[in-house]
Amino acid sequence: MQLLIKNAKMLKSDGELQLHDIFIDNGLIESIEKADESTRQVSEDTQVIDAGGKLITAGFIDMHVHLREPGFEHKETIETGARSAAKGGFTTIACMPNTRPVIDNPDTVRLVLDKAKEANLVHVLPYAAITKNELGRELTDFEALKEAGAIGFTDDGVGVQSAQMMKDAMARAARIGMPVIAHCEDNTLVEGAPVNEGTFARKHGLKGIPNESEAIHVGRDILLAEATGVHYHVCHVSTEQSIRLIRQAKEIGIKVTAEVCPHHLLLSEEDIPGMDANWKMNPPLRSKRDVEACIQAVEDGTIDIIVTDHAPHSEEEKAKGMQLAPFGIVGFETAFPLLYTKFVATGKWTLSHLIQRMTSDPARVFGLKSGRLEVGAPADLTLIDLEEEHSVDPATFATKGRNTPFTGWVLQGWPVTTIVSGKVVYCES
Ligand SMILES: NC(=O)N[C@@H](CC(=O)O)C(=O)O
Ligand SMILES: [Zn+2]
Numbered sequence: 001m002q003l004l005i006k007n008a009k010m011l012k013s014d015g016e017l018q019l020h021d022i023f024i025d026n027g028l029i030e031s032i033e034k035a036d037e038s039t040r041q042v043s044e045d046t047q048v049i050d051a052g053g054k055l056i057t058a059g060f061i062d063m064h065v066h067l068r069e070p071g072f073e074h075k076e077t078i079e080t081g082a083r084s085a086a087k088g089g090f091t092t093i094a095c096m097p098n099t100r101p102v103i104d105n106p107d108t109v110r111l112v113l114d115k116a117k118e119a120n121l122v123h124v125l126p127y128a129a130i131t132k133n134e135l136g137r138e139l140t141d142f143e144a145l146k147e148a149g150a151i152g153f154t155d156d157g158v159g160v161q162s163a164q165m166m167k168d169a170m171a172r173a174a175r176i177g178m179p180v181i182a183h184c185e186d187n188t189l190v191e192g193a194p195v196n197e198g199t200f201a202r203k204h205g206l207k208g209i210p211n212e213s214e215a216i217h218v219g220r221d222i223l224l225a226e227a228t229g230v231h232y233h234v235c236h237v238s239t240e241q242s243i244r245l246i247r248q249a250k251e252i253g254i255k256v257t258a259e260v261c262p263h264h265l266l267l268s269e270e271d272i273p274g275m276d277a278n279w280k281m282n283p284p285l286r287s288k289r290d291v292e293a294c295i296q297a298v299e300d301g302t303i304d305i306i307v308t309d310h311a312p313h314s315e316e317e318k319a320k321g322m323q324l325a326p327f328g329i330v331g332f333e334t335a336f337p338l339l340y341t342k343f344v345a346t347g348k349w350t351l352s353h354l355i356q357r358m359t360s361d362p363a364r365v366f367g368l369k370s371g372r373l374e375v376g377a378p379a380d381l382t383l384i385d386l387e388e389e390h391s392v393d394p395a396t397f398a399t400k401g402r403n404t405p406f407t408g409w410v411l412q413g414w415p416v417t418t419i420v421s422g423k424v425v426y427c428e429s
């Protein structure tokens with residue numbers, strides 16, 4: 001299968017945008033030529049897309065998502081999740097193991113990979129659990145899980161409470177060259193709190209989740225990563241204290257990397273309009289100070305990558321209210337327009353800075369071949385209309401989830417076509 005994308009605006013290393021023709025053969029980028037110099041003749045059966053001056057980038061990579069299958073298909077399936085990812089411009093997604101059953105055995109890893117293959121949309125990379133059933137009691141069989149296709153170990157959804165368990169996990173992961181990805185949360189400091197310990201909690205008489213519940217795990221795990229030599233990756237960083245610890249650890253050469261979600265860069269607890277569970281996620285929306293620290297950390301590279309933590313839940317579940325509803329919001333279909341509109345269109349970040357954090361940086365951190373728009377790279381590509389502007393309407397989402405705090409936000413920079421291995425998997429209708 002051959003594909004020719006004509007007149008696509010490509011970001012050059014000097015930040016300039018230039019029209020290019022990109023020729024794809026056999027799932028790989030075969031040539032990139034300036035549009036006005038292109039001489040390529042294509043055969044009749046080559047598919048031709050005229051990008052009409054839209055931006056082309058390497059497809060986005062999201063290293064933290066929840067696809068809910070097996071077990072919670074009413075929230076999402078691998079197919080609906082992958083469709084939503086494609087619509088958001090993502091071509092590779094890494095899914096978390098907090099399903100039912102938990103992805104803690106080779107059969108479930110293979111089931112996820114089979115379902116993803118059946119869906120035939122985006123690349124789906126499964127994480128496996130650190131502990132059986134994510135209960136924190138007994139390590140899973142790391143070697144067998146790696147063999148089955150897991151790309152790293154995490155108990156996302158909960159923190160690994162025992163330091164000894166985490167140390168054993170890291171030592172074992174290090175031996176087989178695999179990363180440990182951590183949801184950082186000390187349960188003894190949280191006790192059923194639904195929101196951040198701060199202004200909103202005080203105003204509404206709710207228990208609060210303090211910053212230390214996250215940062216204590218970050219600090220502990222950095223020491224354990226130093227002791228074991230593992231690649232340690234911190235999930236959804238939300239506090240200035242965690243960032244301080246990660247920055248120091250990087251300075252002294254400990255193998256730590258970190259991610260942040262768009263909502264922790266764009267919203268603080270002050271923005272929560274009321275007792276609406278579409279604003280409830282874990283970690284919670286923090287103070288403005290924390291938001292500023294997260295933005296600074298993305299800018300200076302302390303935080304390596306941006307992930308969505310796409311966490312769909314049903315409307316019935318979210319209707320239970322702030323105290324009882326599950327944590328989590330959807331993320332695929334709003335991530336790029338949100339970040340483009342709020343950071344790039346406003347002149348705070350360059351376009352290439354944002355795109356790197358969503359493509360080449362995740363590829364570097366997790367050793368993936370994709371994430372680059374260059375000859376020889378996989379033809380995982382996204383076309384984006386930087387001018388198109390419309391408001392966020394959950395009724396139009398491809399995900400089953402409607403749980404977003406961004407309803408009604410007017411955004412620009414919408415993905416219009418997504419290509420995976422040289423095949424169009426999403427095209428705006
Ligand atoms: N982030 C969330 O608020 N929820 C996630 C769990 C998690 O990422 O910790 C979920 O599985 O719903
Ligand atoms: Zn988590």
Ligand SMILES: [Zn+2]
Nearest residue numbers: 096156157309
């Ligand atoms: Zn998560």
